[in-house]
Amino acid sequence: MHIPDGFLDTKTWITTAVLSAGALGYSVKKSREELDEKQVPKLGIMAAFIFAAQMINFPIAGGTSGHLLGAALATVLLGPWNAALIISTVLVIQCFGFQDGGITALGGNIFNMAVVGVIVAFISCKILSSLFKNAAGRNISIFIASWLSVFVAATMASFELAVSGTVPFSVAFPAMAGWHTLIGIGEGLITVVVVNTVTRMGFVDAKIASVRGQRDERNL
């Protein structure tokens, strides 16, 4: 759901750019408190993985495709502050390097996917994991959090299109919600599989894993 140039009016792209800049500034501050040198390569690897995965559009229905967003994936594995920086970095590289997502829409895209997507994934996963504590419950929590992150990000995009006067919300929202209900299912499935796979490959520290309610494995 990378918004191109021309869909957002000036007030909307400036507002979303300012909100995104503020949120990222705060994320940098929080990351600085938590991030140590050992985690640095993990951020790079997660960003690289999400960039690659976002290239893989999967067909859904009616001649439409979707791809992984990755907000929930990065949030579950590296926490919300790092996740916001990772998704933003991917979006900036896609925008300037690959002409994917407009330059004036960059603030809006970061706001929808790296800020709102991450916040939704973080809060919903936290609430759900406290309700379902076993391994299956954790996978269900990750699936639902992933679906919600895509759905709410798409809703934000609809709202921005409406505020910009591009298309009324009453028309944009049902259309966006319909497709992203399906794309969100893909997001949920991919996120659950990747989280489990990379955890087995030693991506998550024993310390962090136990904090986030996973099995306390010594992998070092």
Added chain:
Amino acid sequence: MKGIYKILILALIVAAFLSPFASSSPDGLEKVAEDLGFIDKSNESPIIKSPFPDYVFPGIKNEGAATAVAGIAGTLITFGVMVGLAKTVGKKTRRTQ
């Protein structure tokens, strides 16, 4: 710790070998823009020229290969930029060990 670099290799494999087979259908937002008739509002002329527009590496005739090479380049660039950024953001672990 070294095991995590297998995930970077996995990302490169995805970018190189799966990207040429990715669906070329419009994504959710593009489809909505087409159906609701506002796709024309998108500006085709970019303000800044991208080195790899639409994930195609310039100068490679074969479309699949051009996408694969752009994918590998993008994955490595993303890794490098993110590591550089994280190094500036992250605190230094104490040099004691």
